[in-house]
Amino acid sequence: MSVATPALPVRAERLWAALLAATLMNLPLGSVYSFSVLLRPIEQELAIPRSALSLVFGLCTVGFTVGSVGAAFLYRAAPAPILVLASALFAAGGIVMAATASGLEQLLLGYGIVFGTGGGVTYILLQQGVNMLVRRRQGLVNGYIVSLYPLGAMIATPLFHACNEAYGWRTTLWGLATVLVMCGVAAALLARHGGARLVAPAATGSASTGPAILGPTFFKLSATFFLAASAGLMVLSQAREIVAAYGGAAAIAVAATTGITGAIAAARIGGGWLVDRFAVPHVMCAAHALALGGGLLVTLLPSPVTAVAGLGMIGLGYGFVSGATAGGIALYWRPADYGRVAGRTYVAWCLAAVSLPVLAGYLFDITRAYDTAVLIAAAANIAGMAMALTMPRRGWRDGG
Numbered sequence: 001m002s003v004a005t006p007a008l009p010v011r012a013e014r015l016w017a018a019l020l021a022a023t024l025m026n027l028p029l030g031s032v033y034s035f036s037v038l039l040r041p042i043e044q045e046l047a048i049p050r051s052a053l054s055l056v057f058g059l060c061t062v063g064f065t066v067g068s069v070g071a072a073f074l075y076r077a078a079p080a081p082i083l084v085l086a087s088a089l090f091a092a093g094g095i096v097m098a099a100t101a102s103g104l105e106q107l108l109l110g111y112g113i114v115f116g117t118g119g120g121v122t123y124i125l126l127q128q129g130v131n132m133l134v135r136r137r138q139g140l141v142n143g144y145i146v147s148l149y150p151l152g153a154m155i156a157t158p159l160f161h162a163c164n165e166a167y168g169w170r171t172t173l174w175g176l177a178t179v180l181v182m183c184g185v186a187a188a189l190l191a192r193h194g195g196a197r198l199v200a201p202a203a204t205g206s207a208s209t210g211p212a213i214l215g216p217t218f219f220k221l222s223a224t225f226f227l228a229a230s231a232g233l234m235v236l237s238q239a240r241e242i243v244a245a246y247g248g249a250a251a252i253a254v255a256a257t258t259g260i261t262g263a264i265a266a267a268r269i270g271g272g273w274l275v276d277r278f279a280v281p282h283v284m285c286a287a288h289a290l291a292l293g294g295g296l297l298v299t300l301l302p303s304p305v306t307a308v309a310g311l312g313m314i315g316l317g318y319g320f321v322s323g324a325t326a327g328g329i330a331l332y333w334r335p336a337d338y339g340r341v342a343g344r345t346y347v348a349w350c351l352a353a354v355s356l357p358v359l360a361g362y363l364f365d366i367t368r369a370y371d372t373a374v375l376i377a378a379a380a381n382i383a384g385m386a387m388a389l390t391m392p393r394r395g396w397r398d399g400g
Contacts, residue, residue: 015133017194021187022126022145025088028179029119030152032060033236033261035111037160041169048104056107058354063116064123065350068343071124075198075339081188083198084125088184091118092177099173120346126187128339129196131330139327143272146326150265154258200336213340217332220391222348224284225325227384229352231291231377232318235260235311237357242311242370248304256308263312264319271323280328284321284388288381291317295378299371314377321384332392356380 035057043050067087074083094117097110127145134141156176163172235242239260243253267287274283294313297306329341360373 021190026148027152030149031156033153059112060116064120067120085188092180138330142326143323226348228321230356246307267319268323271320272327287320288384292381
């Protein structure tokens with residue numbers, strides 16, 4: 001007489017909880033884009049040169065990339081909620097180190113290495129958790145997730161500025177650390193409530209059967225993303241100075257910088273939404289064409305107004321490509337592979353951050369103008385259009 005095996009409890013899956021967890025963590029992590037607000041007060045108190053402080057942000061970018069790539073190696077180390085909480089606390093610890101810094105070395109270690117790496121790990125863990133649950137509109141969902149960093153910067157920038165003025169930059173960083181801890185606890189609880197998992201159960205048969213993680217599709221996608229990010233990050237990092245170089249008043253330059261950041265966030269959502277409806281290479285090619293139009297506008301009709309409009313178009317193109325990249329990963333690869341592919345894709349973002357933005361600053365120092373940098377960005381967009389059209393039109397979900 002056979003004995004019936006007790007049925008395993010059904011695992012609750014609540015996508016809304018995983019999305020809320022990602023939202024709560026990624027908004028404060030996105031404050032990394034507001035680092036420029038901290039430059040002047042830190043420079044004044046610690047007597048650190050501006051060029052040296054720029055290394056802190058650069059190292060944070062590298063740390064984020066290392067954390068993004070390394071997150072996949074932690075999937076089986078502990079349940080998702082524990083990993084989310086641990087990485088959030090790690091990131092908060094880095095901010096505490098920066099808040100108590102007495103010199104450049106502690107800033108580099110705390111903000112650059114610890115906060116950057118912890119933020120990258122947290123980001124990928126939450127993104128992987130969402131993709132293990134989402135069943136439809138993968139592009140829109142992932143476009144929304146990647147929009148959270150610029151949205152977080154839009155929220156953090158005025159708050160950081162006000163807190164700096166009222167209480168000082170150390171209090172600002174202590175406040176950020178507190179928010180990271182609170183959001184980390186909430187995100188861990190939401191991840192548990194949502195039934196988030198990081199690896200597919202062995203019985204589901206959902207092992208990797210899509211394109212190779214480091215195959216031709218990955219490199220084409222990364223190259224297309226890199227070319228858009230090079231131009232887009234030049235705009236993000238130097239929009240204020242570029243507008244000023246074309247004769248724009250300070251108020252216009254500041255307003256343009258804020259507006260472009262918001263436009264990039266919206267475009268990331270739009271890029272994800274578009275790849276749910278159109279082929280990924282077509283969306284990316286059109287986005288690069290939009291950015292190219294912005295570069296040509298600034299080059300052929302230089303003025304403060306066209307500078308604002310052209311930079312906005314370059315930023316929008318980058319945003320659409322960024323959202324399409326996030327959505328495209330979900331369409332080309334299976335959910336279990338999402339975090340591994342996404343983490344490696346951010347290597348292209350890191351390389352973009354230290355390429356054209358740095359070159360643009362160097363060219364400005366020599367020529368006192370951004371004309372050449374804008375032309376290089378336009379050339380990158382032309383190359384991006386060509387690269388995008390070499391990518392496959394179909395993904396694993398429709399047999400591609």
